[in-house]
Amino acid sequence: MFNPKAHNLLKEIINDLPSAIRQDEDFVFRLATNFSGLYQRFQDLYGSKHSFEGALGQLVTVLANQYNNRSEGLRLKDLERQDGQWFLSNEVTGMMLYVDRFSDDLKGLLTKMDYLEDLGINLLHLMPLLEGPKEKNDGGYAVSDYFKIDKRFGSNNDFHKVVHETHNREMYVMCDLVINHTSEEHEWAQLAKKGDPKYQDYYYMFNDRTVPDLFERSLPEVFPESSPGNFTFSEEMGKWVMTVFNDYQWDLNYGNPQVLIEMINILLTQANWGIDIFRLDAVAFVWKKLGATSQNLPEAHTILQIYKACTQIVAPGVALLAEAIVAPDEIVKYFGTSNIAGNECDIAYHATLMALLWDSIATHNCKVLTNGLQSMPFKVHGATWINYVRCHDDIGLGYSDEDIWRAGYNPHEHRKFIVNFFTGRFDGTFASGMPFMYNPKNGDARISGSLASLAGLEKAIEEDDIDKIDFAVKRILLLHAIIISYGGIPMLYYGDETGTENDYSFLQDDKTADDNRWLHRPKIDWKKQFENLKDERNPRAIIFKALKKMIQTRKSSPEWADHNSCRILDTGNDHVLAFERRLGDKVTLTLANFKDSDQWLPIDWVAENRLNIDNLYDKYTEEHINGISGAVTLSPYQFMWLTEEY
Numbered sequence: 001m002f003n004p005k006a007h008n009l010l011k012e013i014i015n016d017l018p019s020a021i022r023q024d025e026d027f028v029f030r031l032a033t034n035f036s037g038l039y040q041r042f043q044d045l046y047g048s049k050h051s052f053e054g055a056l057g058q059l060v061t062v063l064a065n066q067y068n069n070r071s072e073g074l075r076l077k078d079l080e081r082q083d084g085q086w087f088l089s090n091e092v093t094g095m096m097l098y099v100d101r102f103s104d105d106l107k108g109l110l111t112k113m114d115y116l117e118d119l120g121i122n123l124l125h126l127m128p129l130l131e132g133p134k135e136k137n138d139g140g141y142a143v144s145d146y147f148k149i150d151k152r153f154g155s156n157n158d159f160h161k162v163v164h165e166t167h168n169r170e171m172y173v174m175c176d177l178v179i180n181h182t183s184e185e186h187e188w189a190q191l192a193k194k195g196d197p198k199y200q201d202y203y204y205m206f207n208d209r210t211v212p213d214l215f216e217r218s219l220p221e222v223f224p225e226s227s228p229g230n231f232t233f234s235e236e237m238g239k240w241v242m243t244v245f246n247d248y249q250w251d252l253n254y255g256n257p258q259v260l261i262e263m264i265n266i267l268l269t270q271a272n273w274g275i276d277i278f279r280l281d282a283v284a285f286v287w288k289k290l291g292a293t294s295q296n297l298p299e300a301h302t303i304l305q306i307y308k309a310c311t312q313i314v315a316p317g318v319a320l321l322a323e324a325i326v327a328p329d330e331i332v333k334y335f336g337t338s339n340i341a342g343n344e345c346d347i348a349y350h351a352t353l354m355a356l357l358w359d360s361i362a363t364h365n366c367k368v369l370t371n372g373l374q375s376m377p378f379k380v381h382g383a384t385w386i387n388y389v390r391c392h393d394d395i396g397l398g399y400s401d402e403d404i405w406r407a408g409y410n411p412h413e414h415r416k417f418i419v420n421f422f423t424g425r426f427d428g429t430f431a432s433g434m435p436f437m438y439n440p441k442n443g444d445a446r447i448s449g450s451l452a453s454l455a456g457l458e459k460a461i462e463e464d465d466i467d468k469i470d471f472a473v474k475r476i477l478l479l480h481a482i483i484i485s486y487g488g489i490p491m492l493y494y495g496d497e498t499g500t501e502n503d504y505s506f507l508q509d510d511k512t513a514d515d516n517r518w519l520h521r522p523k524i525d526w527k528k529q530f531e532n533l534k535d536e537r538n539p540r541a542i543i544f545k546a547l548k549k550m551i552q553t554r555k556s557s558p559e560w561a562d563h564n565s566c567r568i569l570d571t572g573n574d575h576v577l578a579f580e581r582r583l584g585d586k587v588t589l590t591l592a593n594f595k596d597s598d599q600w601l602p603i604d605w606v607a608e609n610r611l612n613i614d615n616l617y618d619k620y621t622e623e624h625i626n627g628i629s630g631a632v633t634l635s636p637y638q639f640m641w642l643t644e645e646y
């Protein structure tokens with residue numbers, strides 16, 4: 001669409017650019033193709049302020065400067081990645097880790113690269129590394145300086161070395177960008193505290209409770225136990241500051257275009273450090289409105305579209321991941337709502353799959369899981385998922401009530417059961433977790449706990465029960481077999497590759513005691529780790545070896561690249577999940593038995609799903625499957641990657 005106002009402004013802007021940039025075709029073309037979209041979005045957000053064209057001009061200056069600073073090497077990579085396929089590949093497998101808890105610091109991380117590579121990891125999500133408050137910083141999600149690596153991890157130079165080393169090994173680096181809030185120690189917050197009106201306008205602040213009370217009527221609470229309410233009184237200013245997460249995390253006011261411009265400058269500065277993927281934190285929350293829950297608002301999407309357009313202009317090889325742990329219908333909107341990918345985030349967490357997998361572990365059946373996956377809205381081509389079993393956060397049961405009803409359960413009772421099951425309040429449960437942020441106002445709770453402990457390994461080892469240990473290990477592998485073959489980037493959580501259990505030491509530390517997500521943020525003891533791995537019968541070694549094999553299998557399975565080819569199948573057996581992945585005439589069926597007893601699928605069912613039953617083969621065990629008895633048999637918690645022998 002031709003917009004004469006935007007066109008004229010663009011002409012002026014381009015004329016004012018330094019000549020080296022003005023003559024750079026890549027930059028100018030990318031700017032020109034994205035400009036009317038940017039103009040429109042600025043107008044939508046800031047049109048009521050007549051200065052929006054000035055702000056847009058300022059933004060383009062930032063883009064030009066950052067492009068100017070982008071190295072030749074990165075610019076080349078941008079061009080190589082223009083087809084946008086790299087993150088769809090079946091060859092990518094990630095691990096997320098806290099650098100200090102995994103390897104002490106960034107230097108230590110360099111010594112663990114061989115270990116990661118041996119497992120098959122080629123994407124590292126390094127959890128927040130930037131400077132934050134010493135005491136409480138929400139695991140780094142409260143940032144005080146976006147340009148400086150926190151001393152706890154090392155120096156900026158150490159970080160650059162890690163990026164360099166990962167790229168030398170043909171691995172990718174992903175980092176967080178905390179865009180919704182800063183720490184109260186950030187320079188902007190400090191200037192605001194001193195009374196500077198410019199910086200007070202970077203946040204939401206109010207002289208009395210009138211507006212905060214109005215907001216509270218509709219804003220949900222994220223941390224009702226440790227940080228109730230959404231506003232914190234600042235003694236220094238005598239004002240109420242919006243703090244949706246913890247009281248030391250001040251929400252940024254995106255109603256002020258200066259905030260957006262600053263944050264885009266930060267993103268691009270870091271993109272020039274060589275980061276391949278940005279995990280945009282808490283994206284659902286970035287726009288606030290009275291009378292609304294202020295999650296997933298259309299304006300939040302507009303903000304993300306601006307982030308994306310700016311990244312496309314300056315650093316198109318960089319991908320954006322939306323951290324939106326929201327209802328399934330809302331998650332897919334973060335890919336953009338048109339049918340072409342690339343105008344909002346490239347990647348999103350499949351929080352629905354994650355939570356549903358845990359549902360199936362507790363119920364031993366796949367009714368809600370299958371319903372939930374079948375009713376997932378369409379994901380645009382070219383966008384992909386991060387598929388995960390556990391991460392540093394709690395497990396929220398945010399899937400749809402309707403899918404629970406259809407499975408024959410009452411959603412409220414069902415969720416209560418799931419939480420009880422994983423937090424040891426259900427008779428006979430194998431899981432040891434803790435309820436996270438129980439909210440007495442609405443009865444909601446989420447779940448904390450490590451994969452191994454939730455899957456039963458902690459209890460089984462305590463009881464020294466070989467059969468239970470075996471089942472727990474099988475559950476851990478079952479869950480991973482699904483995320484590795486589902487379509488999207490499997491993201492392992494550090495420690496899970498060796499079945500690391502809950503770490504209760506957080507209770508002894510004032511900095512962490514009120515947030516039991518620290519239960520599943522273990523410190524790795526490498527001496528023990530290597531000893532365990534040497535003993536082939538040790539459950540930790542069994543898990544590691546199996547995951548390594550799964551990742552290798554994934555790398556040689558082009559049908560598992562994400563071309564939106566995942567089809568969830570009805571098996572007729574409630575305990576078995578099945579999905580098909582296809583590329584051309586190559587098909588693999590993932591079968592997963594969530595029950596602790598043998599399950600059968602009729603061989604005719606397999607035949608209906610277009611596999612040649614005389615030639616069946618499990619890609620994981622590398623064994624021929626004999627369907628002579630008329631059925632394919634899955635042992636307790638067994639998974640199969642069923643295909644034809646080629």
Ligand code: GLC
Nearest residue numbers: 138141178245281282323393
């Ligand atoms: C995201 C992070 C979580 C953090 C929150 C606030 O949800 O994953 O750990 O507490 O944002 O930054």
Ligand code: GLC
Nearest residue numbers: 222282284323324325393394
């Ligand atoms: C918010 C975030 C979610 C995170 C949680 C932290 O709900 O959306 O990502 O898990 O905070 O507990």
